[in-house]
Amino acid sequence: KQPLLLVSLDGWRADYLQTWSKLVPVVDKLQKCGTSTRFMQAAFPSKTFPNHWTIATGLYPESNGLIDNNMYDPDMDASFSLSSPEKDNPAWYHGQPVILVYYYSMSTTTTVLLLLQYFDYLLFSLYIKAGVQQRTLIEALQGVDLILGQLMNGLQQLRLHRCVNIIIVADHGMEEQSCERKEALYSLVSSLIYLNVKLFPRVQCRTPGQKTRPYLKQNLPKRLHFANSRRIEDVNVLVTPQWLFERYPGSLRFCSGGTHGWDNDVESMHAMFLSYGPKFRPRTEVEPFSNIELYNLMCDLLEIVPTENNGTHGSMNHLQRAPYHTPTAPPPQxxxxxCPLTALDPAHTTHLPFGPPVLLQASHSVCSLRHQGFISGYSWDRLQPLWTSYTDTEDSLGPVVSDCLRPDVRVPPAQSPTCEAYSSAAPNISPGFLYPPNLNVSAEQQFDALTTSNISPMFPQFQRIWRHFHAALLPRYAALYNGLNVLSGPVFDYNYDGRYDSPQQIQMFVPGSKIPVPTHYFIVLTSCRNSSRAVLQCDGPLQTVSFVLPHREDNSESCESAASEEQWVEQLMWFHQSRVRDVELLAGLDLYQGSSRPITELLQMKTRPTADIRRKA
Incomplete structure (x- = not known):
């Protein structure tokens, strides 16, 4: 079998390849001759140990055990750091790295060349001293380029240069820091505080233009995948790029040069990726991807079966000349x-152009309800729709009078929501329309949406976000993208593990509730990548924008929430952007199975990193 050589360069920011390509001829040649991408998105936090272990295991830091370079485990009652003997304790490391998977799969007579070459400390120390734009940085890059040149010459002398598959990656990017850009913890809170949810609105918006934002870990954006670990502290602080956070003024002494660790959507945190070898496509540039996808790719190159991981197997097939793995669509569970009245075929082709979502939740009773303006999948178990789909919108009819709500005769009374059930679901909860009736183009269609099968539990403050999206943002996005298919629905993730909760899990958190209150709501917008083609006439690749919006009693996460929705809702939504794949995992659905597009193309679209999706002006 052809061997694999993995080279990891600590802190090689993605745009260095474009900025200084002429100064690093070996890296430049490998990029031009092999397979590369504009950037590879690092996992959050964008730090060294978490991302190296993510690359090795395909697991997010919350799952691979290494949630930071420094951390504490309450069950082990031990602290981990790069300079501590604890770093050699295997209990800190979860997952199975690709090298072990390979060793377990081969016979005793099989030989393998698998090199893991780290240039971490050389590059990292130079970055710290020099920053990210200084002459010494260029010298460091050239030094690494020289070492890679020696490596390639050595492979050629061993006659392995046409045999070895080479992957060169970085763990994260790099950004300039300054001692003039710091905020202190004790400027936000007193010297002694207790964890209290009611404290957060005051701390989050303490001063105008605040550069630090504290979050309870369960309230962090789902795209960060940073909650489901006992090693993750209850409170986490997100810091504006180029700014630093210290305990008290002056406590952070090392604050100049370059560093990393910010939101992994930030451009300067993006890592480089290039590959070269007989199994990679030559002279090919692919779209950006997340580093969790590397594990499955490396297993394919070694022709072994990967262990369970956070990557999506098959999403990297387009990098390979002859893909080893052939993905298949999951069957419905x-x-x-x-339900009655199923003859609205025009509604099906218009509002479900890519087929209905496939339910991956076992033992669930879901009924498809068709209307002229939309189609929904109604759950008889949760007394609300699991999803609603519709395509484009035209003129709205204005506000809807909620008193017009009527029962849906297609749903048996025992499986229909009641006012009593809503009043007992949670305090301050009211029914909200998953599909706003005023989006219909006729009064008759509007009354189709004024039914109990189209409502879901919503907090009044969340309905401000929901209504503003449909009334103001959706029409603008539909015009920008030349039509949209909209899929939306509730998310139940009370244990914040990034996966849909089972009915038993929901009852553990909200016992006795007939109508469970969602923790989030998702929205998936699909359009044609060729913007000259409307979404219903699209015969080429699709593009998506997805959101997983937190469903909370207040909007204190946004410091401007007291102002009109135009000033803050859109920014909040894009902060909670997500991948389509994350929506599928949270909602227990598989999307686009009714599309005629190849499954590998769909997997690329579903796993497209949020850092590569920007809102249009």
Whole structure:
């Protein structure tokens, strides 16, 4: 079998390849001759140990055990650091790195060349001293380029240069820091505080233009995948790029040069990736991807079966000349039932152009409800829709009078929501329309949406976000993208593990509730990548924008929430952007199975990193 050589360069920011390509001829040649991408998105936090272990295991830091370079485990009652003997304790490391998977899969007579070459400390120390734009940085890059040149010459002398598959990556990017850009913890809170949810609105918006924002870990954006670990502290602080956070003024002494660790959507945190070898496509540039996808790719190159991981197997097939793995669509776990009045075929082709979502939740009773203006998958178990789909919108009819709400005769009374059930669901909860009736183009269609099968529990403050999106943002996005298919629905993730909760898990957190209150709501917008083609006439690749919006009693996360929605809702939504794949995992759905597009193309689209999706002006 062809061997694999993995080279990891600590802190080689993605744009260095474009900025200084002429100064690093070896890296430049490998990039031009092999397979590369504009950037590879690091995992959060964008730090060294978490990302190296993510690359090795395909697991997010919350799952691979290394959530930071420095951390504390309450069950082990031990602290981990790069300079501590604890770093050699295997209990800190979760997952199975690719090298072990390979060793377990081969016979005793099989030989392998698998090199893991780290240039971490050389590059990292130079970055710290020099920053990210200084002459010494260029010298460091040239030094690494020289070492890679020696490596390639050595492979050629061993006659392995046409045999070895080479992957060169970075763990994260790099950004300039300054001692003039710091905020202190004790400027936000007193010297002694207790964890209290009611404290957060005051701390989050303490001063105008605040550069630090504290979050309870369960309230962090789902795209960060940074909550489901006992090693993650209850409170986490997100810091504006180029700014630093210290305990008290003056406590952070090392604050000049370059560093990392910010939001992994930030451009300067993006890592480089290039590959070269007989199994990679030559002279090919692919779209950006996340580093969790490398594990499955490396297993394919070694022709072994990967262990369970956070990557999506098959999403990297387009990098390979002859892909080793052929992905297949998952089968439904609860086939959808048809409710009465199913003959609205035009509604099906218009509002479900890529087929209905496939339910991956077992033992679930879901009924497909068709209307002229939308289609929904109604859950008889949760007394609310699991999803609603519709395509484009035209003129709205204005506000809707909620008193017009009426029962849906297609749903048996025992499976229909009642006012009593809503009043007992949670304090301050009211029914909200998953599909706003005023989006219909006729009064008759509007009354189709004024039914109990189209409502879901919503906090009044969340309905401000929901209504503003449909009334103001959606029409603008539909015009920008030349039409949109919209899929939306509730998310239940009470244990904040990034996966849908089972009915038993929901009852553990909200016992006795007939109508469970969602923790989030998702929105998936699909359009044609060729913007000259409308979404219903699209015969080429698709593009998506997805959101997983937190469903909370207040909007204190936004410091401007007291102002009109135009000033803060859109920014909040894009902060909670997500991948389509994350929506699928949270909602227990598989999307686009009714599309005629190849599954590998769909997997690329579903796993496209949020850092590569920007809102249009």
């Amino acid at each position: 609860s086939p959808a039932q048809e």
